[in-house]
Amino acid sequence: MSPSLKIHWLHSSSSFSVHHCLNLMKMISVAATAPNQMATRTHFHSSENPPINLFENCTSMDQLKQMHAQTIKAGFTSHPTVLNKVISNCCAHEFGDMNYALQVFDIIPEPSIFIWNTMIKGYSRIHCPHCGISMYSAMQRMSVKPDCYTFPFLLKGFTGDIALVWGKGFHAHAFKYGLDSNVYVHNALVHMYSLCGQIDMARGVFDMICEKDVATWNAMISGYNKTKKFDESWKLFNDMQKKGVFPSSVTLVSVLSACSKLKDLDAGKQVHNYVKECLIEPNLVLENALIDMYVACGQMNVALEIFEDMKIRDVISWTTIIKGFCNSGKVDLARNYFDEMPERDYISWTAIIDGYVRVNRFKEVLELFRDMQGSNIKPDEYTMVSILTACAHLGALELGEWIKTYIDKNKIKNDTFVRNAVIDMYFKCGNVEKALTVFNEMLQRDKFTWTAVIVGLAINGHGKEALDMFSKMLISAIAPDKITYLGVLCACTHSGMVDEGRKLFSSMITQHGVDPTVAHYGCIVDLLGRAGHLKEAYEVIQNMPMKPNSVVWGTLLGACRMHKDAELAEVAAKQMLDLEPQNSAVYVLLCNIYAACKKWGSFRKVRQMMMDRGIKKTPGCSLIEVNGVVHEFVAGDGSHPQSEKIYSKLDEMIKELKSAGYAPDTSEVFLDIGEESKERAVYRHSEKLAIAFGLLSSGPGVTIRVIKNLRICVDCHNMAKLVSKVYDREVIVRDGTRFHHFRHGSCSCREYW
DNA sequence: GTAGGGTTAG
DSSP: OOGGGOOOOOOOOSSOSOOOHHHHHHHHHHHHHSOOSSTTTOOOOTTSOOOGGGGGGOOSHHHHHHHHHHHHHTTOTTOHHHHHHHHHHHHHSTTOOHHHHHHHHHTOSSOOHHHHHHHHHHHHHTTOHHHHHHHHHHHHHTTOOOOTTHHHHHHHTOOHHHHHHHHHHHHHHHHHTTOTTOHHHHHHHHHHHHHTTOHHHHHHHHHHOSSOOHHHHHHHHHHHHHTTOHHHHHHHHHHHHHTTOOOOHHHHHHHHHHHHHHTOHHHHHHHHHHHHHTTOOOOHHHHHHHHHHHHHTTOHHHHHHHHHHOSSOOHHHHHHHHHHHHHTTOHHHHHHHHHHSSOOOHHHHHHHHHHHHHTTOHHHHHHHHHHHHHTTOOOOHHHHHHHHHHHHHHTOHHHHHHHHHHHHHTTOOOOHHHHHHHHHHHHHTTOHHHHHHHHHHOSOOOHHHHHHHHHHHHHTTOHHHHHHHHHHHHHTTOOOOHHHHHHHHHHHHHTTOHHHHHHHHHHHHHHHOOOOOHHHHHHHHHHHHHTTOHHHHHHHHHHOSSOOOHHHHHHHHHHHHHTTOHHHHHHHHHHHHHHOTTOHHHHHHHHHHHHHTTOHHHHHHHHHHHHHTTOOOOOOEEEEEETTEEEEEETTOOOSTTHHHHHHHHHHHHHHHHHTTOOOOOTTOOSOOOHHHHHHHHHTOHHHHHHHHHHHHSOTTOOEEEEESSOOOHHHHHHHHHHHHHSOOOEEEEOSSOEEEEETTEETTTTOO
16 A cells, blocks of 8 residues: 555444453343244254255344354354354345344454455445444454455445545555456446545546446446536446447436436437337336436426336336426426325425425415325425425414424434525514524525525615625625625615615626626616616616516506606506506506506596406405414405404404504505595405404414515505504514514514515 | 446425
8 A cells, every 4th residue: 555545444343352252142142032933843953064044035133033043052153154144144134233243243253254245245235334444444453355345345335425534545455455457346436436526536447447347337427427517427428339338227327317417308319219229128217217307308298108108107207207297387287196196205295395386385385294294204304495485485484483393303404405494484484583593503504595694684674784794795705696686685775775785786797797687677776766766767777788577667666656756657657568468566556656646537547447458456465374374364355264253353453543543544545436435445455354363363472473465555554563562562564575573663664665 | 155337306
């Protein structure tokens, strides 16, 4: 071994040094007292050869111990063949017990290389690489030379971390013992280097191998897949064919996986054709890989054809089809397959749950999660991210916190993705403090962590803190992206920081090389518009490098409503209707503006236009979570089981609030009806129903959290302020764009929304 | 008497 490659071996973790008599006695007594159904049928004499054939059909540790006991009784206590059989049974089988293997191993004075290899293989099988390494180290101390079986067995049990620390050392050892010309050892080294991401080292070994077999190529291709170098996988597949090496079905599966990740349909089809032309018998895994490739390339029909023709399908086949439908937004079709499949694992459940998340059907997400728990399938961290996302959208804080506890209790991997989702959930439920606690406890933060915090602070009205976070993010040398900048600009908008916003917008391109999208221009229009710089906002739209979309015009329209500029509003509305003639929000905003400016003639014209075009206003909808259940209200809703009680609570509330100075504000009522009817209409707004229900069903002092789909109206905003004062309750309303934290009669948005 | 390679999910 070269002197620069010294290996510092671990201390042996167990009892290699001593052959414990005690241990032996114990073991023998354990073996001898094991349930003994075989005793009457078999009887051995020490003069005969040991009955090693018996061990062939062993199916459990109990059986193995019985047989072991029989051999001891028959006087073969330290017969090498018997001990080998006992150990290899422990090491090779699913039921095998490595502790028992070690006990037996310990009584062998000079184990053969075969036994050492078997023990190492056993530790790799139970994913205990440190024990394998300890074995190897003990072997070294006893001056036993590894052979060409040792390294493949040992390296197979490695994880990426272990490979990174120990890999080069073992490579050096393989070299030292002259095993580096063995193809199995080579393949194991290629595998080991790609495992820890050292793909160049893997390639170095690969290139040095003279006698490559198909497994060598497979290991290298799979290494490129693991390190996400899918182009290289494809290249290597072509090289392989040029060299005349015949790919195995394993090669094709790996290459198909690369095509799938690259979304390269042409390449995928080539592989498919290869399968057909070379008459490769398509096995289950290969067919699954084909389905996955076609799904990834958006060829659902082809994928389905293969799926339908399959003789045997497994849970992966079904899940891949489900994922395919989910990706194309056809979640109901996906659900049909999900309901139909013979058995579901946690990945299938997560796939369908994620499908519902993607189409924003969050209540169904929670229902499915309950079903999943009902069927005793344990969720993993991926599932948790989907559920937390649903909680975030629904404002389901109680359930979100329950999930957080569930993750800890069930030892679900609490990785950065999960923590990011928890942070997002807390912010979107309006709990800024807890979101920041999770953030502060995180040791590893990625771009998404910082972005979640910046956006979260911004929508909760902490604009300055959001910008402070942004500075800290830059100090931590994490590069902001487009989404981060949306959060940053949003922070400026919601806190009225016009100058900062302008500066940050220009630094975006000059300092961080992020090209603004139409959404960023929308933010700037929002920033200027809300602050009353309507003309400047309009100029930005006229000069932006891309075609303004309906959102940008809508933003300007909203600013016009806020500052009562009917003239510019008409310009914006016209543009918006050209782009989206069916968008009800335009008509509603325009009506609001005309009403605010008391232009009743124009108001009626727009109303008529809506009727003629059959446009209906998006109904306002509010959610509130009580005891882990999300309750949904629309304006004038009478469908809630406690509807009667809720309305009488609302009446009582309005009476009490009126005596505290509440005066209904109907200026935003869209309907062309009398004042009294308008008042009745605002009293029945969904957020008022939700707040009344919240007061009704929670104890004093409990925070009321409401999620509203549209922007909160000025009357509900007034009322919520008074509720927070009169009932001494914190009320948090998340509307379409931001949070309103109502405390002691005032709102965090400072009337700026 | 012992060996190597693969598919599904943010």
